[in-house]
Amino acid sequence: MITKFDSLFAGHTDVENIGYGGTPINDRLYDNEHLSSALWKAQAIAQKMDGLGYNTFWMAEHHFQREGTECIPNVLMMALHLTHVTKNINIGCGFNITPMWHPLRLAEDYAMADILSNGRVVFGVGRGYHTREVETFGSPLIDQEANRELFEEQVDIIFKAFNNERFSHKGKHYTLPPAVPYRGYTLEDLTLVPRPKRLPVECWQPVQGGSERALAFMAKHGIQGMVGGGSAEGGAMHNVVLKWQAEHAKIGKHIELGERLCFGFHFYMGKDKQTCIKEAAGYYEENMKMFGELRLNKALTDEQIDIMRDPKRAPTAKLPRIEDAVASGGFLTGSADEIIEHLMRLEKAYPGLERVSISPSLGVPKAVILEQVERFAKEVMPAFKGRVSVKEPELAK
Numbered sequence: 001m002i003t004k005f006d007s008l009f010a011g012h013t014d015v016e017n018i019g020y021g022g023t024p025i026n027d028r029l030y031d032n033e034h035l036s037s038a039l040w041k042a043q044a045i046a047q048k049m050d051g052l053g054y055n056t057f058w059m060a061e062h063h064f065q066r067e068g069t070e071c072i073p074n075v076l077m078m079a080l081h082l083t084h085v086t087k088n089i090n091i092g093c094g095f096n097i098t099p100m101w102h103p104l105r106l107a108e109d110y111a112m113a114d115i116l117s118n119g120r121v122v123f124g125v126g127r128g129y130h131t132r133e134v135e136t137f138g139s140p141l142i143d144q145e146a147n148r149e150l151f152e153e154q155v156d157i158i159f160k161a162f163n164n165e166r167f168s169h170k171g172k173h174y175t176l177p178p179a180v181p182y183r184g185y186t187l188e189d190l191t192l193v194p195r196p197k198r199l200p201v202e203c204w205q206p207v208q209g210g211s212e213r214a215l216a217f218m219a220k221h222g223i224q225g226m227v228g229g230g231s232a233e234g235g236a237m238h239n240v241v242l243k244w245q246a247e248h249a250k251i252g253k254h255i256e257l258g259e260r261l262c263f264g265f266h267f268y269m270g271k272d273k274q275t276c277i278k279e280a281a282g283y284y285e286e287n288m289k290m291f292g293e294l295r296l297n298k299a300l301t302d303e304q305i306d307i308m309r310d311p312k313r314a315p316t317a318k319l320p321r322i323e324d325a326v327a328s329g330g331f332l333t334g335s336a337d338e339i340i341e342h343l344m345r346l347e348k349a350y351p352g353l354e355r356v357s358i359s360p361s362l363g364v365p366k367a368v369i370l371e372q373v374e375r376f377a378k379e380v381m382p383a384f385k386g387r388v389s390v391k392e393p394e395l396a397k
Contacts, residue, residue: 007054007057007359008359010072011060014037019315021315026293028068028069030066058091061093067290069290092204094124096123097127129296154174162201163199165191204262206227210240227264265356266361268364277326286361
């Protein structure tokens with residue numbers, strides 16, 4: 001049953017003239033003061049959520065986003081700061097893009113954050129989806145097979161470093177340590193200093209296509225998954241949940257449908273569903289303008305992507321609309337009663353599901369986000385409080 005509520009903020013600034021008829025994404029260009037405001041926006045959201053009963057505030061690692069869309073380059077640094085200005089809420093890395101790191105630097109930085117935050121920083125890993133970011137840092141992304149191969153070796157190294165007082169590694173991309181002389185002997189192993197205080201490390205990863213290889217890799221390392229809310233209606237993501245369960249069964253772990261997963265939704269609350277759809281349409285469209293270009297919506301054609309760049313054609317063209325996202329279950333909206341009903345149906349379909357994340361679409365201004373997360377906490381979350389989900393200790397971590 002659902003007992004934990006999170007929110008993810010990818011780091012967008014307050015932008016003007018949103019929606020399909022608004023400023024094209026590639027025409028947005030902001031100065032440093034404006035781009036830096038995303039950091040204070042993140043702090044305001046975390047402080048608002050703190051004390052309202054939320055479990056985790058997630059942020060995303062991104063670089064060079066001069067358009068004001070995703071402006072937090074170091075979520076571990078930001079997370080540690082946020083633990084100093086909040087009291088209770090966990091701060092999640094959603095996600096550290098490992099191909100842009102040396103794996104041991106990432107492991108060290110997380111270990112420090114774990115110790116200094118007293119366990120309030122939650123680890124996460126991802127492969128990345130911006131060529132401008134990943135390829136600029138010298139790692140592959142256009143070559144998806146090379147990207148996955150590098151990512152998997154890096155994560156293997158990170159968990160070796162976390163879980164062993166001494167470790168070594170020899171792979172395609174890394175030989176750790178190198179066989180060099182050091183103070184009278186030849187290096188054969190390393191120790192991460194410091195290692196995380198809390199082991200095993202709780203780790204999360206986004207689930208996109210849900211290939212057998214990806215899900216098996218996550219299950220092997222005990223990594224938990226964040227999936228889109230389209231699962232709510234038994235669509236494509238439902239098959240991912242079934243495969244997730246099957247991959248755990250292969251390694252001898254029986255889990256219920258939805259267990260060790262977080263279902264994520266864009267959301268907007270209001271008087272009723274139809275009113276919310278009207279009020280949030282521009283936010284949804286701004287989000288689609290940014291992510292459609294990155295091919296994260298695989299159903300979009302080249303023609304549709306070209307049209308989204310044109311504010312004259314886009315408003316009346318055949319493009320994804322918020323009504324479609326609401327119908328598919330990926331956009332959670334309506335009154336408190338409507339949202340509670342939706343989530344109650346969700347947990348009946350997925351009895352192992354414990355965690356839901358509600359996130360603002362790109363383009364939602366700070367004032368609206370603060371109002372929305374408070375409203376959700378006060379009007380929706382009480383319907384799910386006071387319930388205890390009993391899980392085997394190993395699988396509940």
